[in-house]
Every structure is written in structure tokens, then in C-alpha cells.
Amino acid sequence: MRATIRDVARQAGVSIATVSRVMRDSETVRPETRDRVLAAAGDLEFVPSHLGRQLAERRHAANGIVFPDLSGPYYAEVVLGYEAVAAELGRSVLILSTRGRDDADDAVRAMAERCDGLVVVSGRTVDDDVVARLAARGTSLVLVARPPVDTVDSVNAENDASARALTRHLLDLGARRLVFVGDPSTSPDVAERLHGVQEALTEADVAADVEIRHVQNLDEQCGAEVVGDYLGRALPDAFVCANDELALGMLGRLRAAGVDLPSRVRVTGWDDVMAARYAGLTTVRQPMRELGATAARLLDELISGTRTHPRHELLPTQLVVRTSTTLGKETP
Amino acid sequence: MRATIRDVARQAGVSIATVSRVMRDSETVRPETRDRVLAAAGDLEFVPSHLGRQLAERRHAANGIVFPDLSGPYYAEVVLGYEAVAAELGRSVLILSTRGRDDADDAVRAMAERCDGLVVVSGRTVDDDVVARLAARGTSLVLVARPPVDTVDSVNAENDASARALTRHLLDLGARRLVFVGDPSTSPDVAERLHGVQEALTEADVAADVEIRHVQNLDEQCGAEVVGDYLGRALPDAFVCANDELALGMLGRLRAAGVDLPSRVRVTGWDDVMAARYAGLTTVRQPMRELGATAARLLDELISGTRTHPRHELLPTQLVVRTSTTLGKETP
DNA sequence: GATCGTCATGTAACCGGTTTCAGAGACCGG
DNA sequence: CCGGTCTCTGAAACCGGTTACATGACGATC
Structure with missing residues (x-):
């Protein structure tokens, strides 16, 4: 012993x-x-x-982070940024992935008992009432990439401005008939992106419109299926996808069908995952690591009691133009 | 209260x-x-x-996992597989990334104090003597993707057979002058891969050879630099890279230089990261998630005392052929 | 009716630290 | 030489649970 x-x-x-x-x-x-x-x-x-x-x-010196998944670079980067800052602040990091877990709510509550505070990433992890109950119990909480709740800290990436920039970019290239791929009801992020697109169109001094194409999931397979639907009839000028995976799925299917990009149709994504670079996908880069790092700092303030009033951070995003929309100004 | x-x-x-x-x-x-x-x-x-x-x-009901980084899909997947099984076994998961941390050894030791046992992924995390000291102290340990130590459990992916299969594939395509990109001294995994290549060449009934090209890091930049070196002189028949990132860096640089693949030169990677699919990179797929899951199970046996004798697991890998080596049998 | 076993519950020690409070000396000035 | 202050250290309570052991009630047995 x-x-x-x-x-x-x-x-x-x-x-x-x-x-x-x-x-x-x-x-x-x-x-x-x-x-x-x-x-x-x-x-x-x-x-x-x-x-x-x-x-x-009577403290754990540990923080938790709940996320839906770790495959795909998005959440991994968020977790990484979070861990780096938490470690700096002398805290251990507990992780919990909710993917394929039917007792996610219980798992999150159990986790909350082992930490001084925790971060919940994405709305696809646990229900709002679980979050509300944790908050009511006095657990220090920070929400990331999840619709803000007044009384709870949150960190989100800017959607509106980048969606507008993306749309203006497409309009500049002469695109007029856009198709937004993704379901705005599933996530406020997606809804905001669509909203930004619509606003940019309204503000533009040209006649252009956007059709909304709902999909089951934001994955490659659904992207490919959408292309399948459009191959029979006329292609739009551009597909504006809610995330990169959808867009990558579309690119693959379009390439297989021999459709030339960006002359016949343009495709954009969102997130700027690593594969987007190799696929030449125009997309919007999110400061994923910074999202995690910011969350860690906010949480630390809550735990240490430095701050009691809730804060809502909005981090900037950045349009990345590649060959899926124009050959002119490729960014490798 | x-x-x-x-x-x-x-x-x-x-x-x-x-x-x-x-x-x-x-x-x-x-x-x-x-x-x-x-x-x-x-x-x-x-x-x-x-x-x-x-x-x-007198138990934590928590397991730790130490890895060098979480960017890039490799470690993320390992962690994911680990977390899924650990959660199933009723254990929380603590993570520790050693990247950019100069006190990694201390951090690992501190973490060991908060867990019933831990997994160390990759040799690039902490020194062997830290591992040895932890083991001596009675900490339950499992090594993943790290040279096995007799007395400590380990889980590794098979390298030799896949390296041979990869090499035979290149020989079948007519490649004779190969260049292995990566430093075999940095990691036993890399060394094993090179060894497999060399053995396949020895066993082959054709005259072929492999040159070894050392690089600083296994990242895209180094891959691009290697290409730069070769563009001046004659290209080999194939670049066999120690991992996908190197290979992807090479592909980008080759494409930029207008070199046609796979006719002028062939490139292979290792890992099968998501971007490899979009870049059409021939590579070797590792069961990353399964590596993590297996580690979690081994660790649980150690902690619960079900087993005391060390085990060394070797998980199979799989050659994935894409357009970076042949247009003939593309696997999308 | 005395003895015994069983079941349900309580008492108290214990896990391994932190922290309050009090006390023992040392030191100082008058 | 004495009272007061300061510095260092120890005793004991406490954090919030688990668990070995004791106890008492009750029914069964002879």
C-alpha cells in the first residue's frame, strides 16, 4: 500500500x-x-x-466536456483547445461522447458530479431540460455551438456575416439560382447560415433566389443523394451546404457524373475540415480550437467565482475560397 | 449546500x-x-x-488516456473507441494531450494519481522511464501504438504484412525505384513499415530498390519539401510515405508542379485519414477505433484484477488502393 | 419457556487529506 | 524578571461516503 x-x-x-x-x-x-x-x-x-x-x-480540480462525436475534425479541435487551456489552469479534463448512447442525459448528470463545471458542445448532445436542471443545481456551465440560454455562458461561431460574405461571393461569380442544402430546423447554426444567405440575397441589387433542400443528416451520403435528385433536371448555379461533409459528398457524386466544377455548378461547405482543402472546397473556416479555449476560460471564471454574470462570446469566422466555386483566386 | x-x-x-x-x-x-x-x-x-x-x-472509477495530439483523425478515433468502451464499463475518461507541453512527464504522473489506470498512446508522448516508473508503482497501464514492453500490456496495429502488400502492389504496377519517406528511428511503427517494404523487395523476383528519405516531421510541409528536392532531378517510380499527411503534402506539391499521377510517379500513405479519400491516396487503413476499444478492455481486466499476465494485441490493417497509384481499381 | 438463528438496523472506525484553534517556547521591551 | 507578542507545531474536527461488527427483535425449535 x-x-x-x-x-x-x-x-x-x-x-x-x-x-x-x-x-x-x-x-x-x-x-x-x-x-x-x-x-x-x-x-x-x-x-x-x-x-x-x-x-x-470540496473541489474536483476537473472539468468536463460533452460532445456528440469525435470523428471529424470539428469536435476534436474544440476538445483540443479546451484541454490545452484547462491543463494550463491546472484542471484535468473529463470527456463524454454522447454518440450512440441512449442514456446520454444520465451520463451527463453523472459526469457533472465528478467535475467542478462542464462544457456542453452542440445541441445534438443532450436535451435543454437537462442543461436547465444542471444550471438550476448550480453547476458551472458553458455552452458551445449551441443556442444561447440567457442565464448560461455560451460560445458560438459567427454565422451571419460569413453566410453573407459567402453569398456575395457567389453572386459576384454570377450565380443567381442557389440551393441551400441542410435542415434549418435541426440546428440554430444552420438556421443562422440560411438566414445570412437570404439576407444577402435581399440586399443584393440583382435578382437571385434560394431554394431550400432539406436532408436527413449532414453527411456525405445525403449530399450524394441530393446530387442524384438534381442530375435528372436542371442544376442550380450553386449548392450552399450547411457543412463540409454534405458538400464533399456532393463533390464526389458530381465528379463521378462528369459534371465540371465550377463552370457547370458551384458548391460550398462550412467548417473547413482538412479534407475540404484537398477537395478544393470553398467553405467557411471556424476557429474551432479557439471555441474550446474560450469555453475553458469562461468556465474557469465561473468556477473560481471571478464572474457571476453570464457572458456570450461570438467568435469570428472566415470565408475560404477554393476551386469548387472559382478557379480565379484559389487558396491552396 | x-x-x-x-x-x-x-x-x-x-x-x-x-x-x-x-x-x-x-x-x-x-x-x-x-x-x-x-x-x-x-x-x-x-x-x-x-x-x-x-x-x-479507494478507487476512482476513471481511466486516463495520454496522446500527443487530437488534430488529425488518428488519435481522435483512438480516443473515441476508448471512451465508448470505458463508458460501457462504467468508467469516466480523463484525457491528456502532451503536445506543446514541456512538463508532459509530470502531467502524466499527476494524471495517474487520478485514475485507476491509464493508456499511453504513441511513443511521442512521454519517455520510457516515466512509463517504467508508473508500471513499477503498480499503476495499471496499456500502451497503444508504442513499442511493447514485456511486462506492460500493449495494443498495436499490424505493420509488416500491410507494408509488404503495399510494396507488392507497387511492384505489380511496374514500380522499381521506390523512395521511403519518413524517419525509421523516430518510431518503431515507421521502422516496421520500412522493414516490411524492404522484405517485400528482397522476396520479389524482380530487381527493385528503396531509398530512404529522412524528414523532420511527418507532416504536410515536410512532404512538400521532399517533392521540391526531387523536382530538380529524376522522380522515382513511387514515394512510400510513413503516413498520410506526408503523402498529402506531396500530392499537393506534385499537382501544383503539374506532375501527372499515377503515370509519372506514384504516392502512398499510411493511416487512411478522411482527406486521403478525397485526395485519392492509396494507403493502409488502421483500425483506430478498435485500437482504443481494445486498450480499454485490456485496461479494465488489469484494474479489476481479472488478469495479471501481460497481453500484447496486434490488430490487422488493410491496403486501400486509390488513384495515387493506379487508375485501374479505384476504391472511392 | 429458554435457546438459537436470522434479519434489519445502528454504532463507530475508516478512507486520506485540510484547517481551525489552542498551546508551547522563543524573544522582546520595560 | 515579567507580561506580551510572535512563530511554530499539534490535537482534533471535518469533508462524505463505506463497511465490520454489535445489537435487538422476532420466530422457530426443542
């Missing part, structure tokens, strides 16, 4: 209080005594138990 | 032992008493403290 604080105290001939003081060099201890304790601790290879310490301090 | 077991006991008019028994429905409690306790618990919204419980049980 590993040495405890009492073993060290006995060996050094002091009380456990003194050992505790030396280990966390809090109060003053006579150098001579300190040396004796340190010698005993080194001798016994004493490492203070986190459990004992945490119980006494 | 949240309710404790003593609050519940007082309200229900029983002792804390009885409450504990009800909460973990261990021993027999009279139904009537149980109902009283449950009512009180519900009333006070009592949730047993993990800290108290864990201290008493």
Missing part, C-alpha cells in the same frame, strides 16, 4: 498537520522541520492522494 | 449506514425503511458524492 500522510508524519516525528503544511507549502514551517518532512516523504515515495485532498477541499 | 448522507439519514429517521445501503442497494433493507429513505433522498435531491464514495472505496 502506498504511503499516507500519517506514515510520513510518523517517520518524520511530526503531526499530519505539519506534513500537510509542508506538502502544500502554505504556512510557515521551520526549515529544519520542513527538511525532515521532505526527507521522510521522499523516503516513503509519498504522493498526496487526490481523493483525500479533493474531499477536504 | 447540497444534501449529504447525514441529512437524508436525519430526515428519514435512520442511520447513515442504512441510507448508504439503500443508495447502493447492496444488503437487505426492509421495504418500508427503503421507501422512507428514498422519499427523503428525493425530497432533498440527494446525490451521493463521488468524492466521498471514491475515497471510501
Whole structure:
């Protein structure tokens, strides 16, 4: 069995209080005594138990993060940014993926019991009432890429401005008939993107319109299916997809059908995943790592009690133009 | 403040032992008493403290996983597979990324104090002596994608057979002068892959050779640089890269230089990341998720004491042929 | 009716730390 | 030489659970 604080105290001939003081060099201890304790601790290879310490301090020194999935670069980057900052702040990071878990709500609640606070990424993880109940219980919470709730901190990527920029880019290229691929009712992010597109069209001084094409999931297969539908009839000028995976699915199917891009049709995505670069996909880059990092900082403020009023951060995004819309100004 | 077991006991008019028994429905409690306790618990919204419980049980019910990075799909998938199985086994998962951390060794040791056991992924995370010291201390350990140590469990992906298959594939296509890109001294995985290539060449009934091209890092930039070097002189028949990122970097640079693939030169990678599919990269697919899942299961056996003798798992890999080597049998 | 076993529950020690408070000396000025 | 202050250390309570053991009630057995 590993040495405890009492073993060290006995060996050094002091009380456990003194050992505790030396280990966390809090109060003053006579150098001579300190040396004796340190010698005993080194001798016994004493490492203070986190459990004992945490119980006494009534804190976990750990943060949680809940996300739907880790495949695909989006969430992985968010988690990475989160972990980096949390570690800097001296906190461990607990992860919980809700994908394919039917007891996600319970799992999140269980996780909340093991952390000083947690971050919930994406609306596809747990229901709002779970979030509300956690918040009501006093759990420190930060929402990421999830519709803000007044009383709860949130971090989101800007959608509207980039959607407008993207749309103007397409209009500049002469595109007039757009098709937005994705279901705005599934996610507020998607709804905002669509909204930005529609606004840009309204503000434009040319006649242009956007059709909305709903899909089951935002994945490659659905993207391919959408292309299949359009191959029979006239292609629009551009497909504006709610995310990169949809767009990549479309690109693959279009290429297979021998449709030339960007002359016959243009395709855009959202996220700027790594594959988008190789596929030459015009898309919108999100500061994923920064989303996680910001969430970690906000959460730390909540936990440490530095701040009590909720904050809502909105991080900027950036249009990345590639060959799926124009050969003119390719960004490799 | 949240309710404790003593609050519940007082309200229900029983002792804390009885409450504990009800909460973990261990021993027999009279139904009537149980109902009283449950009512009180519900009333006070009592949730047993993990800290108290864990201290008493002297276990964390948490596992750790250490990896170098989470950007790029490789480690993310491993972590995902690990988390899924760990969650199934009722364990929380702590993560630790060592990238850009100069105190990685300490961080790993600190993490070990908070878990019942941990998985170390890749040799690029911490030194062998840290692993050895943890093992000596009795920490349950599983190594993933890291050179096996006799006494410590390990999970690795098969390298040799796939490297041979890959090489034979290139030989079949007529390639004779190969260049292996990557530094075999940095990682045993890379060394094994090179070894497989060399063996396949030796066994082949044609005259062929492989040159070894060392690189600083296994990333896209280095891949692009290697191409730059070769553009001046004669290109080999094929570049066999130690991973996909190198290969993708080469593909980009080759395409930019107007070199036609696969007619002028062939390129292969290793890992089968998502971008490889869009870049048409011939590569070797690793069962990344399964690596993580297997590690979680091995670790659970160690922690629960079901098994004491070390095991070394070797998971199969699979050659994926795409257009970077041949247009003949493209796998989309 | 005394003895015994069983069942339900309570008492108290324990897990390994932190922290409050009090006390023992050392030191100082008058 | 004495009272007061300061510095260092120890005793003990506490964090919130688990669990070995003790206890008491009750029914069964002879």
C-alpha cells in the first residue's frame, strides 16, 4: 500500500498537520522541520492522494466536456483547445461522447458530479431540460455551438456575416439560382447560415433566389443523394451546404457524373475540415480550437467565482475560397 | 449546500449506514425503511458524492488516456473507441494531450494519481522511464501504438504484412525505384513499415530498390519539401510515405508542379485519414477505433484484477488502393 | 419457556487529506 | 524578571461516503 500522510508524519516525528503544511507549502514551517518532512516523504515515495485532498477541499480540480462525436475534425479541435487551456489552469479534463448512447442525459448528470463545471458542445448532445436542471443545481456551465440560454455562458461561431460574405461571393461569380442544402430546423447554426444567405440575397441589387433542400443528416451520403435528385433536371448555379461533409459528398457524386466544377455548378461547405482543402472546397473556416479555449476560460471564471454574470462570446469566422466555386483566386 | 448522507439519514429517521445501503442497494433493507429513505433522498435531491464514495472505496472509477495530439483523425478515433468502451464499463475518461507541453512527464504522473489506470498512446508522448516508473508503482497501464514492453500490456496495429502488400502492389504496377519517406528511428511503427517494404523487395523476383528519405516531421510541409528536392532531378517510380499527411503534402506539391499521377510517379500513405479519400491516396487503413476499444478492455481486466499476465494485441490493417497509384481499381 | 438463528438496523472506525484553534517556547521591551 | 507578542507545531474536527461488527427483535425449535 502506498504511503499516507500519517506514515510520513510518523517517520518524520511530526503531526499530519505539519506534513500537510509542508506538502502544500502554505504556512510557515521551520526549515529544519520542513527538511525532515521532505526527507521522510521522499523516503516513503509519498504522493498526496487526490481523493483525500479533493474531499477536504470540496473541489474536483476537473472539468468536463460533452460532445456528440469525435470523428471529424470539428469536435476534436474544440476538445483540443479546451484541454490545452484547462491543463494550463491546472484542471484535468473529463470527456463524454454522447454518440450512440441512449442514456446520454444520465451520463451527463453523472459526469457533472465528478467535475467542478462542464462544457456542453452542440445541441445534438443532450436535451435543454437537462442543461436547465444542471444550471438550476448550480453547476458551472458553458455552452458551445449551441443556442444561447440567457442565464448560461455560451460560445458560438459567427454565422451571419460569413453566410453573407459567402453569398456575395457567389453572386459576384454570377450565380443567381442557389440551393441551400441542410435542415434549418435541426440546428440554430444552420438556421443562422440560411438566414445570412437570404439576407444577402435581399440586399443584393440583382435578382437571385434560394431554394431550400432539406436532408436527413449532414453527411456525405445525403449530399450524394441530393446530387442524384438534381442530375435528372436542371442544376442550380450553386449548392450552399450547411457543412463540409454534405458538400464533399456532393463533390464526389458530381465528379463521378462528369459534371465540371465550377463552370457547370458551384458548391460550398462550412467548417473547413482538412479534407475540404484537398477537395478544393470553398467553405467557411471556424476557429474551432479557439471555441474550446474560450469555453475553458469562461468556465474557469465561473468556477473560481471571478464572474457571476453570464457572458456570450461570438467568435469570428472566415470565408475560404477554393476551386469548387472559382478557379480565379484559389487558396491552396 | 447540497444534501449529504447525514441529512437524508436525519430526515428519514435512520442511520447513515442504512441510507448508504439503500443508495447502493447492496444488503437487505426492509421495504418500508427503503421507501422512507428514498422519499427523503428525493425530497432533498440527494446525490451521493463521488468524492466521498471514491475515497471510501479507494478507487476512482476513471481511466486516463495520454496522446500527443487530437488534430488529425488518428488519435481522435483512438480516443473515441476508448471512451465508448470505458463508458460501457462504467468508467469516466480523463484525457491528456502532451503536445506543446514541456512538463508532459509530470502531467502524466499527476494524471495517474487520478485514475485507476491509464493508456499511453504513441511513443511521442512521454519517455520510457516515466512509463517504467508508473508500471513499477503498480499503476495499471496499456500502451497503444508504442513499442511493447514485456511486462506492460500493449495494443498495436499490424505493420509488416500491410507494408509488404503495399510494396507488392507497387511492384505489380511496374514500380522499381521506390523512395521511403519518413524517419525509421523516430518510431518503431515507421521502422516496421520500412522493414516490411524492404522484405517485400528482397522476396520479389524482380530487381527493385528503396531509398530512404529522412524528414523532420511527418507532416504536410515536410512532404512538400521532399517533392521540391526531387523536382530538380529524376522522380522515382513511387514515394512510400510513413503516413498520410506526408503523402498529402506531396500530392499537393506534385499537382501544383503539374506532375501527372499515377503515370509519372506514384504516392502512398499510411493511416487512411478522411482527406486521403478525397485526395485519392492509396494507403493502409488502421483500425483506430478498435485500437482504443481494445486498450480499454485490456485496461479494465488489469484494474479489476481479472488478469495479471501481460497481453500484447496486434490488430490487422488493410491496403486501400486509390488513384495515387493506379487508375485501374479505384476504391472511392 | 429458554435457546438459537436470522434479519434489519445502528454504532463507530475508516478512507486520506485540510484547517481551525489552542498551546508551547522563543524573544522582546520595560 | 515579567507580561506580551510572535512563530511554530499539534490535537482534533471535518469533508462524505463505506463497511465490520454489535445489537435487538422476532420466530422457530426443542
